[in-house]
Amino acid sequence: MFKRLYNNFSWFIHLYRRPYAFALIFLVINYALSLVPPWMVGTVADGLIGGDLQLGGFVRLIILLLLTVGALYGVNYLWNVRLLKAGDEIARVSRQRLMERFRRQGPKFYSEHSVGSLLGKSTNDVVALTNTAGYAVMALCDAAMQPLALILIMGIQVSWKMTFFSLLPLPLVMVLSLYVGKKMYPLYDQAQVAFDEMNSMVLDNVSGVRVVRAYGRQQQQIDAFAEESKRLYKSNMKVVRYSVLFPVISKLIPGFSYAIALAMGGFMVSSGQISAGDMVSFIIYLDMMVWPMFALGDFINVAQMGVASMERIQELLDEPFDVVDRPDAVPYDTSSDIEFRQFNFTYPGAEDATLKNISFKLKEGQTLGIVGCVGAGKSTLLKQFLRYYPLNGEHILLGGKPLQNYQIASLRSRIGYCSQQPFLFSASIKENILFGNMPPVADATARLEEVVDLADLRKDLMEMPRGIETRTGEKGVTLSGGQRQRICIARALFKNPDILILDDSLSAVDATTETHILERLQAERKGKTTLISAHRLSCVMHADWILVLDDGSIRQQGTHDMLLENDSWYRKQYYYQLASGGEMRNQTVGGGCGYD
Numbered sequence: 001m002f003k004r005l006y007n008n009f010s011w012f013i014h015l016y017r018r019p020y021a022f023a024l025i026f027l028v029i030n031y032a033l034s035l036v037p038p039w040m041v042g043t044v045a046d047g048l049i050g051g052d053l054q055l056g057g058f059v060r061l062i063i064l065l066l067l068t069v070g071a072l073y074g075v076n077y078l079w080n081v082r083l084l085k086a087g088d089e090i091a092r093v094s095r096q097r098l099m100e101r102f103r104r105q106g107p108k109f110y111s112e113h114s115v116g117s118l119l120g121k122s123t124n125d126v127v128a129l130t131n132t133a134g135y136a137v138m139a140l141c142d143a144a145m146q147p148l149a150l151i152l153i154m155g156i157q158v159s160w161k162m163t164f165f166s167l168l169p170l171p172l173v174m175v176l177s178l179y180v181g182k183k184m185y186p187l188y189d190q191a192q193v194a195f196d197e198m199n200s201m202v203l204d205n206v207s208g209v210r211v212v213r214a215y216g217r218q219q220q221q222i223d224a225f226a227e228e229s230k231r232l233y234k235s236n237m238k239v240v241r242y243s244v245l246f247p248v249i250s251k252l253i254p255g256f257s258y259a260i261a262l263a264m265g266g267f268m269v270s271s272g273q274i275s276a277g278d279m280v281s282f283i284i285y286l287d288m289m290v291w292p293m294f295a296l297g298d299f300i301n302v303a304q305m306g307v308a309s310m311e312r313i314q315e316l317l318d319e320p321f322d323v324v325d326r327p328d329a330v331p332y333d334t335s336s337d338i339e340f341r342q343f344n345f346t347y348p349g350a351e352d353a354t355l356k357n358i359s360f361k362l363k364e365g366q367t368l369g370i371v372g373c374v375g376a377g378k379s380t381l382l383k384q385f386l387r388y389y390p391l392n393g394e395h396i397l398l399g400g401k402p403l404q405n406y407q408i409a410s411l412r413s414r415i416g417y418c419s420q421q422p423f424l425f426s427a428s429i430k431e432n433i434l435f436g437n438m439p440p441v442a443d444a445t446a447r448l449e450e451v452v453d454l455a456d457l458r459k460d461l462m463e464m465p466r467g468i469e470t471r472t473g474e475k476g477v478t479l480s481g482g483q484r485q486r487i488c489i490a491r492a493l494f495k496n497p498d499i500l501i502l503d504d505s506l507s508a509v510d511a512t513t514e515t516h517i518l519e520r521l522q523a524e525r526k527g528k529t530t531l532i533s534a535h536r537l538s539c540v541m542h543a544d545w546i547l548v549l550d551d552g553s554i555r556q557q558g559t560h561d562m563l564l565e566n567d568s569w570y571r572k573q574y575y576y577q578l579a580s581g582g583e584m585r586n587q588t589v590g591g592g593c594g595y596d
Helices: 002-015 017-034 035-051 055-103 107-112 113-142 146-156 160-167 171-207 209-214 218-243 245-270 276-317 378-386 406-415 428-434 443-453 458-463 481-491 511-524 559-566 567-580
Strands: 338-345 355-362 369-373 397-398 415-418 499-503 529-533 545-550 553-558
Touching: 002 017, 002 055, 002 113, 002 276, 002 553, 017 035, 017 055, 017 113, 017 146, 017 511, 035 055, 035 245, 035 276, 055 276, 107 559, 113 146, 113 171, 113 276, 113 499, 146 160, 146 276, 160 276, 160 529, 171 209, 171 218, 171 245, 171 276, 209 218, 245 276, 338 378, 355 378, 355 545, 355 553, 378 397, 378 406, 378 499, 378 529, 378 545, 415 481, 415 529, 428 443, 428 481, 443 458, 443 481, 443 511, 481 499, 481 511, 545 559, 545 567, 553 567, 559 567
Parallel strands: 369 529, 369 545, 415 499, 499 529
Antiparallel strands: 338 355, 338 397, 545 553
């Protein structure tokens, strides 16, 4: 266990070596001072029994005792602060490392790790690290250093023989504690996994509360949660069955030491080998040995949990990034001409390609429309610009250079992205829009007013009691789907990006609002590149170039007028939607999607 403990925590020991050294110095002083009061008590006992204790000497001993106790409290405060700070520090550093890792990971990572599991590791496991770096270090020092000081003073001041036999049962505490700790480690790991799964269930039920109610599944979900809670309870009880043995071991075995000390001490006092005061001091010192033995058990208990938690966290920290910058990558500062050259893409773990032989060109300042049936690959195509997935070969060019030539952070900072499923933070509408203020614009207030109008949000805000300061609730739960989409559009527009990506971002707005937004976008985005995917063809009619996707391949491409010339899916879909008032989206026309 000690080797695993060092391997997992050596990085923090090195990082925090000075505060630990400071705490260690004061711990040694604390141990030395703690030996003084028992000696004083023994001296007073001998004086009282012998009848030679003078008032002046007694007063001096009391004053010295008070000063020693005061110094003990002061030193105790200093090392406690340092060690407890170490616990908080490892929690801070670990959370930062996890958040940095989470921020840079791609979709593959999040498909393999549930949100509940990530939350469990960021909270429960981090608490275990806090206890290990703070309390466990103190317990280890108490278990290793304090007994050494006590054994020396007991042997030198009283009797080595009495010390040896009295302490003989105590090594059993270490042996039994190590055995119990070894048994408890896998059980604790199982309990943490059960906690993660319960976390995931809570998140799913809270996030999907409307679906649960709509399908009348409240009782079934409550029953399922009760089962999950019961499983966690049973896992925790298995840990408890072993953890409660530590205080039993640490208190029962020292009882034999007391019995030996009293028997031998009584004999040695009666035979004149030691004084009664020596025996009193010895019993106090022996009593002080109980805590180190208990601390040893506590240390093993906490350290086992800490090692298990650190290994769980380290698994996340060791996960490689799917996409990283090339060593020679440069900031993106060129034109936004786009070219795809026979590009193919397959999702990690999938067998079939999602995009096949994609080729097209788009000049800077133009608008690209992408349409097709559900699952045709529209969103997958747009996400390639955000570098969520590794690219094989140099098949995507931006400004005449392969996309991999640009630093990922720089590239994303120049792109405004509005996803198919709008996400809002639990904050005000204003704060959600200003999230797009990266890099910060010169006059944020004026730009805020502009994007509110561009996204056709003004009327909605006027109807809200707090206007733009209205809280959106968890994931925008208090807003309609159309309002959420328009807030996300405003956020994407805020920094006036070089490339704007709207991934079916107008699907929840009515035809009138859609028209207003598109007209304003055309004026706002002059000279800027815009990519729009949609089901309603009215969203892309104005585009300079339109791609029609089917099963990951481009079946048609051209302008709106060019695509209407042939008896194709686009033409059929256009007239079908026109006859339906534009509200029918990607209906089956003439069999299948009508590409053939």
